[in-house]
Amino acid sequence: MSREGGARLWLALRAYPREMRQAEGAVLISLARDLVDEGQSSTGREALGLLRGGLVARAGDLAELPWQEALRRIALPVAVALLAVDLGTLAFWLGIDGLAWPGWSWIAVIAAPALALLGLLAGWRLPLAFGGTLVVLLGVAQGNGLLLNGPLEATATWTASGFDLPFLGAVIPAGLLFLAASICPGRRASFPAVLATTAWVAVGAISARLLYPQYVALGKVDLNGLGICLVAYGLAMIGALAIGTIRRHRDPAGMLAGILGLATILPVVLLYGVSAVPLGDKALLLLLALSGLATTALLVRLARLTPTHRQGA
Amino acid sequence: MIYALRMPPEIREPTYFLLAALLDGPLHGYAIAQRASELSDGRVRLTAGTLYGALDRLVKQGMLVEIGDELVAGRKRRSYSLTSEGRTALHEEATRMRSAAAIVEGAGATRPAKAVEA
Numbered sequence: 001m002s003r004e005g006g007a008r009l010w011l012a013l014r015a016y017p018r019e020m021r022q023a024e025g026a027v028l029i030s031l032a033r034d035l036v037d038e039g040q041s042s043t044g045r046e047a048l049g050l051l052r053g054g055l056v057a058r059a060g061d062l063a064e065l066p067w068q069e070a071l072r073r074i075a076l077p078v079a080v081a082l083l084a085v086d087l088g089t090l091a092f093w094l095g096i097d098g099l100a101w102p103g104w105s106w107i108a109v110i111a112a113p114a115l116a117l118l119g120l121l122a123g124w125r126l127p128l129a130f131g132g133t134l135v136v137l138l139g140v141a142q143g144n145g146l147l148l149n150g151p152l153e154a155t156a157t158w159t160a161s162g163f164d165l166p167f168l169g170a171v172i173p174a175g176l177l178f179l180a181a182s183i184c185p186g187r188r189a190s191f192p193a194v195l196a197t198t199a200w201v202a203v204g205a206i207s208a209r210l211l212y213p214q215y216v217a218l219g220k221v222d223l224n225g226l227g228i229c230l231v232a233y234g235l236a237m238i239g240a241l242a243i244g245t246i247r248r249h250r251d252p253a254g255m256l257a258g259i260l261g262l263a264t265i266l267p268v269v270l271l272y273g274v275s276a277v278p279l280g281d282k283a284l285l286l287l288l289a290l291s292g293l294a295t296t297a298l299l300v301r302l303a304r305l306t307p308t309h310r311q312g313a
Numbered sequence: 314m315i316y317a318l319r320m321p322p323e324i325r326e327p328t329y330f331l332l333a334a335l336l337d338g339p340l341h342g343y344a345i346a347q348r349a350s351e352l353s354d355g356r357v358r359l360t361a362g363t364l365y366g367a368l369d370r371l372v373k374q375g376m377l378v379e380i381g382d383e384l385v386a387g388r389k390r391r392s393y394s395l396t397s398e399g400r401t402a403l404h405e406e407a408t409r410m411r412s413a414a415a416i417v418e419g420a421g422a423t424r425p426a427k428a429v430e431a
Contacts, residue, residue, distance in 0.1 A: 012362075024365070027342065030388035032361035034343040040350070041360060049360025056366055 005036065005043035012047040015054025017061055028053075068184030075128075075181040076120050076197070078174045082135070083113035084201050088208020108138055109168070116178040117201075121194050123186035132178030139172035324406045330357045331367055332376065332395060332403045339380050341390040342368065368393055376402055 009032050013025055032050060035041040041049075062070050086109050090102060112134035119128025189197070324332070327349070334340060334348035346364050349357045359367070371377040376399030380392045395403075 026389040027382070027391045028361055028365055030390060031342040031346075031365065033388065035346060035361060038343070038347075040346065040358070046360050046362070049362035051362070053360075053362025053366045 002043075006033075008043055008047045009033070009050060012050035013054070015051045016057050017054075020057055068181075071177070071181045071184055072120060072186055075116070075177050078177060079113050079117040079120055079131075080197060080200050081204060082171055082174055083110070083117055084204025085208045086110050086113060087201070087205035088210075089212055091205065091209045092212045105138075108134060112138060112175070117197070119178075119182065120186065121189045121197060123188040125182045125184075125186060128178055128186070129182035132175045132180075132182055135175030135178060136172055139168045139170070139175060324402060326353070327357050327359060327363070328367060328371070329403070329406055331359070331364070332371070332399055335377070335393060335395040335399075336403070339392045339394040341383075341392045343390065345393065371399065375399075 009029055013021060013029060016025070016028075028050065032041075032046040036043055036046055062073060065073065090106055090110060094100075094102065112131050115127040115131030115134065117131075119125060119131060330349040330353045331345060333352055334345045340348060342361070342364060345368070346359050349359060368377060372379060372393070376396055377393045378396050380394050382389055382391050384390075
C-alpha cells in the first residue's frame, strides 16, 4: 500500500473514539490493509468504511452517556469548528487589509467561541454560558446580516465598518447548544486533550484561511446569508432528530431533542421578530440581551426538570 | 402487530454470511471477510469498518467470542469463534428462510403460472 493510502486510513481512523482507537486501532488498520493489498477493496472505500464505522461508534457512545455529558461532547467539536472558521476568516481579511486593529465586532466574533471552548475544556460553566450568549447575540445582530439588514443598517452604530460575516446568523443553533451545555456540570479536560483540541483549532483555522479565498472570496460559492441560515437550521433540526432517535431509550431523550429543537426554531422567531420592528440601538440591544437571558432561563428550567441533572449536580 | 412483535429478531444478510463464515471454525477478520464474500457469491463485501462494527456487536450479543490476537507480518489479527448462541441463531434463521422459500416454491408447484396483462 502506498504511503498516501496509509495516511488516508490513519486519518479516517481518527473518526473512532480515542479509547477504541488505542485498543483496536492496530487490528482495524491491519484488516483494512489486508483487504486493500489482496484486491478485495480500495483505499478510498476502506477509508470511508473506517470513517462511517468511527461515526457509528461515536454515536453509540453518545447514546450511552448521561444527557448532560452528551451535550458537552456535542458542543466541543462545534466550538472547535466555529473558532477555527472565525480565526481563518479573520486571518484572510487581515492579510488583505494589513495588520491593524480589527474592531470590536471581530474581537467579539473570536471571543465568543473561544470563551465557549475555554469553558468546555476547563469545566467552567460561566465562560461557556457567556460565550454561548455572545454567539447568539452576534448571530441575531450580525453586522451585515441579511435577515436583519434593514433595522441594523438604519440604526446600529456599534458594528465595524465593512464587517461582513453572513454565516453568523447560521451559528445561532451552536450558541444555544453552548448555552444548553453550560447548565450541565463539567470537568477539566486532561492536558493531552487540551493540546489535541488546540491542534484541531490550528488545523481548522489554517484550512479555513486557505479555502476561504478559493471557495468564497473568489466567488466560486455565492455566500447567501439567508440560504446559509436555512441550511444550518435544517441541519440542526436533522441533528436534533438523529440524536433523539439514537437516544430514544435514554432518559431524558425527549428533553435533549426538545432543547436542540428549541435551538433550531427560536433563532428564526427571534430574527423575524426583531427585524419586523424598527428599533434604535439601545432598544435593540436591550431586546437582544433579554432574549438571551430568557433563552438561558428556559434552558436551565428545562434541565432542572430532569432527575439525572439532580444526581449529577 | 402482535405477530410482528413475536417474530424473532431478523438477521440481516451480511450478518448471516458473517456468522456462516465461522461455521467451520475460528477465523481472523480478513479470512471472515473473504469467506463471507465467497459464500454470498460476492454480494457481501465488507469494509474493515463495517466488519469490525458487526463483529463487535455480535460479540456483545454473545453470538461470537474473541479468541485472541496474533501478529502476522507486522499486522495484528484478531480471531473470532461462533458461540452456541450464535450457531443456534444462524440455524433458526436458515430454518425461517427455508420455510419462507417453501411457501413460494409450493405455490409454484401446485398452481399453474398465470399471465398478468399490463
